[in-house]
Amino acid sequence: MDQIAAMRAFARVVEAGSFSRAADLLDTPKPTVTKLIQQLEAHLRTKLLNRSTRRVAVTPDGAAYYERAVALLTDLDELDGSMAHSQATPSGRLRVDVPSSLALYALIPALPDFFARHPDIQLDLGVTDRTVDLLAENVDCAIRGGDLSDPTLIARRIGEVRLMHYAAPAYLKRHGMPEHPRDLYQGHRVIGYFNARTGRPAAFDMVRGEESYELHLPYAVATNDSTAYLAAGLAGLGITQTIEPMVGPYLESGALVRVLPEWHAGPIVLHVVYAPNRHLSSRLRVFVDWVAELFGSGGAYRHAAASLMLAAGPRG
Amino acid sequence: MDQIAAMRAFARVVEAGSFSRAADLLDTPKPTVTKLIQQLEAHLRTKLLNRSTRRVAVTPDGAAYYERAVALLTDLDELDGSMAHSQATPSGRLRVDVPSSLALYALIPALPDFFARHPDIQLDLGVTDRTVDLLAENVDCAIRGGDLSDPTLIARRIGEVRLMHYAAPAYLKRHGMPEHPRDLYQGHRVIGYFNARTGRPAAFDMVRGEESYELHLPYAVATNDSTAYLAAGLAGLGITQTIEPMVGPYLESGALVRVLPEWHAGPIVLHVVYAPNRHLSSRLRVFVDWVAELFGSGGAYRHAAASLMLAAGPRG
């Protein structure tokens, strides 16, 4: 028995004073109304309505039950309605994971635009380069760069950035400027970036035309956080392999210098990933669309100049 | 979809943290739980649970829905429980119709005993000789004497009373004592009792052994209320045909005298009638049983001596 349908039918019969009219109002066949009322009475073991073919009278028990049933149905409709409303109107909290560099240099500076469009959404930003488990940590979506490790997630490509090589002037004054990737093995140090999961530092990729090298270089310091990585480079601790959009203001101020400018480390593809879901919430949908537009339009780094500046190392 | 079952399943999964455990707690097959959750998510167009075969996590939407759904289910269980409770423990109001003479001389004086047994029941007594429509007037049951007119009602026989003939001394002083039923046509008057529905006065039935007469006699006054009828007889307005148990104290006090004592008007069978109902409420059941016992045991009129006494007419 569908008790809710039965309660609705009963309420309508009480209000309409007739099984037939109630059936019409509910757009339900008359035998269905009959059966629902019978089922409800059987469930409650109480006669709710005294009826003949011409007349329907509510029993005292039925009248008492009606009052409370109507209140319950109102609560239920309200609950259903609030779920529908929150689907139709993007609102509520969204948990998003972003690598720190993309958060600090691209996403966060653009958020005023997002909130201008969707003032009812709250974002919980997880700022970490670590690859989080979306299910385990109740993360709605994550922005990821590079290779994707979880094939079960939906990955929507939103753009790409180039990795280039830079060093602080003080570093270059001490170690000299390399002319070729092989030179990096001659007394040079790099800033290491290690994958949080495997613990192994990433290789330095050098690509020029058809020529390419994958170098595993000695480092004085390594980190798994992209912003700390940049700070280490600025401190003159070694050569960095960093995404282009982050370094603009530091190149301008001279805090960083391009190293081996004809060589780059190839593009890093950016994705926004989320779990498959037949019922994708509207807030997740609008966020994903907005992020795709932000990074895809090239506008992601427009605000970088007005963004935070890390401390540069000694100019030497 | 049975939304209530779905909500219950959802609540159990949230609490148990597992589909299988929830199914066990609900004594429901596991595929049923799976389907119910799927149906609920489809209904709400919202993902409530992120799950794998090994893990179940509640979404933020799911958590919010859970709080409110549990409150609703509690209200519903309370409502269902209150109906069940009112069935198990006889309580609530009962509308009973009784002819006035039986109310005043038998039922009402015995009610202290009924309420000692069932203190939670309230009785609404309709005291009238009129044959009420149980359905139209929301009457739970009625006590009736004589022939039954409605074959659709359940009639439970509870006893019988004899109709005899009486007159006040003053009446007999004026008109003399009849020796035979035929004498009643010689200047006598009777108190007429008319059926409320047909408006026709009842005949006087006289039975002695194999001999019987059905007399339509002239009357000075007629009424459709059995207590008013008795009062008219006490006032010396004519000969009455009244049930035996009512007149005890008046015979004792001499306010009434037996007329044609070898003749009686045959027994009147008493029934308690009520509408057929698959779910007879417990209070109606206990009332019917109690009334049957009261009238069946012959104790119905035990209290009459201590009961109200109508004013007698002039003794003459």
Added chain:
DNA sequence: TCCGATTATTTCCATATGTGAATAATGTTA
């Protein structure tokens, strides 16, 4: 009192749902 219009209910077949068995997926352990 009888007839007819109206309305609740029943019947029987079509459709939807429930459930046992099988399958797919997950995540821990050796």
Added chain:
DNA sequence: TAACATTATTCACATATGGAAATAATCGGA
């Protein structure tokens, strides 16, 4: 990395429910 135990889901058939048509019941009017 492979094996295995556990658990959510799917599949196919059995059972329950929905609904059109037919029937039964009611009650007002002639």
